[in-house]
Amino acid sequence: xxxxxxxxxxxxxxxxxxxxxxxxxxxxxxxxxxxxxxxxxxxxxxxxxxxxxxxxxxxxxxxxxxxxxxxxxxxxxxxxxxxxxxxxxxxxxxxxxxxxxxxxxxxxxxxxxxxxxxxxxxxxxxxxxxxxxxxxxxxxxxxxxxxxxxxxxxxxxxxxxxxxxxxxxxxxxxxxxxxxxxxxxxxxxxxxxxxxxxxxxxxxxxxxxxxxxxxxxxxxxxxxxxxxxxxxxxxxxxxxxxxxxxxxxxxxxxxxxxxxxxxxxxxxxxxxxxxxxxxxxxxxxxxxxxxxxxxxxxxxxxxxxxxxxxxxxxxxxxxxxxxxxxxxxxxxxxxxxxxxxxxxxxxxxxxxxxxxxxxxxxxxxxxxx
Amino acid sequence: xxxxxxxxxxxxxxxxxxxxxxxxxxxxxxxxxxxxxxxxxxxxxxxxxxxxxxxxxxxxxxxxxxxxxxxxxxxxxxxxxxxxxxxxxxxxxxxxxxxxxxxxxxxxxxxxxxxxxxxxxxxxxxxxxxxxxxxxxxxxxxxxxxxxxxxxxxxxxxxxxxxxxxxxxxxxxxxxxxxxxxxxxxxxxxxxxxxxxxxxxxxxxxxxxxxxxxxxxxxxxxxxxxxxxxxxxxxxxxxxxxxxxxxxxxxxxxxxxx
Numbered sequence: 001x002x003x004x005x006x007x008x009x010x011x012x013x014x015x016x017x018x019x020x021x022x023x024x025x026x027x028x029x030x031x032x033x034x035x036x037x038x039x040x041x042x043x044x045x046x047x048x049x050x051x052x053x054x055x056x057x058x059x060x061x062x063x064x065x066x067x068x069x070x071x072x073x074x075x076x077x078x079x080x081x082x083x084x085x086x087x088x089x090x091x092x093x094x095x096x097x098x099x100x101x102x103x104x105x106x107x108x109x110x111x112x113x114x115x116x117x118x119x120x121x122x123x124x125x126x127x128x129x130x131x132x133x134x135x136x137x138x139x140x141x142x143x144x145x146x147x148x149x150x151x152x153x154x155x156x157x158x159x160x161x162x163x164x165x166x167x168x169x170x171x172x173x174x175x176x177x178x179x180x181x182x183x184x185x186x187x188x189x190x191x192x193x194x195x196x197x198x199x200x201x202x203x204x205x206x207x208x209x210x211x212x213x214x215x216x217x218x219x220x221x222x223x224x225x226x227x228x229x230x231x232x233x234x235x236x237x238x239x240x241x242x243x244x245x246x247x248x249x250x251x252x253x254x255x256x257x258x259x260x261x262x263x264x265x266x267x268x269x270x271x272x273x274x275x276x277x278x279x280x281x282x283x284x285x286x287x288x289x290x291x292x293x294x295x296x297x298x299x300x301x302x303x304x305x306x307x308x309x310x311x312x313x314x315x316x317x318x319x320x321x322x323x324x325x326x327x328x329x330x331x332x333x334x335x336x337x338x339x340x341x342x343x344x345x346x347x348x349x350x351x352x353x354x355x356x357x358x359x360x361x362x363x364x365x366x367x368x369x
Numbered sequence: 370x371x372x373x374x375x376x377x378x379x380x381x382x383x384x385x386x387x388x389x390x391x392x393x394x395x396x397x398x399x400x401x402x403x404x405x406x407x408x409x410x411x412x413x414x415x416x417x418x419x420x421x422x423x424x425x426x427x428x429x430x431x432x433x434x435x436x437x438x439x440x441x442x443x444x445x446x447x448x449x450x451x452x453x454x455x456x457x458x459x460x461x462x463x464x465x466x467x468x469x470x471x472x473x474x475x476x477x478x479x480x481x482x483x484x485x486x487x488x489x490x491x492x493x494x495x496x497x498x499x500x501x502x503x504x505x506x507x508x509x510x511x512x513x514x515x516x517x518x519x520x521x522x523x524x525x526x527x528x529x530x531x532x533x534x535x536x537x538x539x540x541x542x543x544x545x546x547x548x549x550x551x552x553x554x555x556x557x558x559x560x561x562x563x564x565x566x567x568x569x570x571x572x573x574x575x576x577x578x579x580x581x582x583x584x585x586x587x588x589x590x591x592x593x594x595x596x597x598x599x600x601x602x603x604x605x606x607x608x609x610x611x612x613x614x615x616x617x618x619x620x621x622x623x624x625x626x627x
Binding site for chain 2: 356365
């Protein structure tokens with residue numbers, strides 16, 4: 001069994017029609033409910049919910065505080081490699097982009113780690129492209145073992161793997177895997193991923209199932225906004241979340257909200273997602289689910305990030321470099337995408353504290369992994 | 370005789386236990402805990418850096434009145450819980466452990482099977498075990514049988530602030546227990562805490578309701594007073610609730626006339 005069965009019960013076009021047909025009166029009624037379900041979520045992400053944005057934001061703020069308290073979890077990505085055998089039309093690391101390719105050596109990884117540790121981080125996210133010969137499972141496993149004494153919590157965002165491979169990495173100390181579907185629209189997915197292992201839509205769709213079966217502690221899901229209608233993609237993400245929660249009930253889940261950012265090679269987003277849309281979506285997720293972690297990267301602007309921490313976000317990165325070696329080894333090399341908020345960790349920390357939140361660097365222990 | 374609470378080798382004047390999560394800063398946490406006059410404060414092992422003597426949470430819990438109660442939040446099995454407890458005993462120099470095994474990360478509901486297994490093992494290893502559990506009277510007796518020093522049934526799902534939703538089962542637990550009963554989780558207002566104490570709970574544990582309040586320090590103090598009031602009322606024996614007035618005895622008053 002996998003998410004495929006659930007996924008196939010829904011039709012993109014029908015969902016799109018339903019979401020855009022929701023009325024203001026229906027939204028008002030749904031906001032009176034104590035418990036928001038998947039059907040209600042459609043209304044909350046619909047254009048008809050726009051007049052209720054402030055009301056949704058207030059409720060999201062309260063629910064988030066009740067569950068997560070006045071705290072904000074900090075994390076930082078570390079890019080290990082930009083080698084990639086996939087073509088993704090929107091990505092700076094795409095195989096056809098003529099950029100210098102780099103995979104960090106042990107000594108370089110440790111140099112990056114020492115810089116990252118000096119900034120105070122204890123939760124790290126390892127990122128690679130998909131190049132099985134150079135950055136396959138054995139490279140990743142080795143990297144985890146190399147750094148695991150330095151971090152309480154290790155996550156990764158790499159190519160989808162088989163269940164047994166995930167089991168190996170979990171045993172080595174991996175806590176979480178982030179794997180975004182990019183889009184749940186199969187035809188559009190194929191357009192943006194014409195070549196490489198990533199072109200297999202179904203294998204990617206079933207990745208969280210393989211992770212769940214491998215007993216991972218946390219799975220991060222999401223869609224890349226800009227490829228297709230964000231509302232329909234987000235409904236599918238919520239559907240995926242609910243399915244996973246019921247099936248792999250010991251696993252935690254997080255959602256991320258990547259919007260397309262400029263990069264080397266550039267395609268303009270097909271569908272624009274405004275700041276107001278993103279706020280609406282974050283609040284809708286929180287109303288649907290009190291406990292899901294909602295994560296915010298440095299893709300977003302300073303002003304947006306300053307305000308969004310009140311609206312449902314529970315973890316945030318700062319000072320991110322999206323190039324391998326970006327912290328100390330090769331700070332000038334080419335990035336996967338341009339980050340928008342370039343403030344230092346200390347500045348972000350001060351910004352969060354000034355808004356009445358405790359900045360949390362450690363919320364796990366390596367002894368548990 | 371003074372009304373004191375005794376768990377294992379410790380005597381508590383305060384029947385309000387508190388936690389350290391969700392506060393807006395370590396400073397606010399410290400002040401709120403001091404205002405609550407709590408003497409037992411639980412701290413998640415995963416949140417503290419056991420290797421760092423200057424850890425932000427621990428360095429704010431140095432008052433001599435405060436006893437640390439490390440908890441195993443985050444573990445999913447008995448085996449992991451036992452490992453975490455041993456780690457904690459070594460690093461924090463206490464054999465007290467709040468046993469929390471909630472493999473479900475959504476509602477954080479305790480796993481009764483793993484909890485019982487871990488409790489048995491930890492008691493053998495010399496720990497003072499305080500297990501967080503459902504309000505399940507049979508499980509409480511089973512835990513008592515393996516030697517835990519108290520039981521900590523929930524009033525409602527943790528962090529929900531919903532109050533004493535498990536009342537009927539808590540009453541049975543309180544009636545049957547030979548060890549202190551501490552209502553843990555779900556208490557969202559001082560009135561809930563007072564109510565649990567009126568039912569005869571030996572203590573309550575409150576975290577979210579204090580930490581997430583607009584004024585955690587005042588709320589810590591409010592909970593202190595509520596717990597004292599509830600306890601005092603319990604000891605003074607509450608007057609029974611009556612459905613209607615009972616002015617006369619229509620069926621038996623003839624006895625006075627014979």
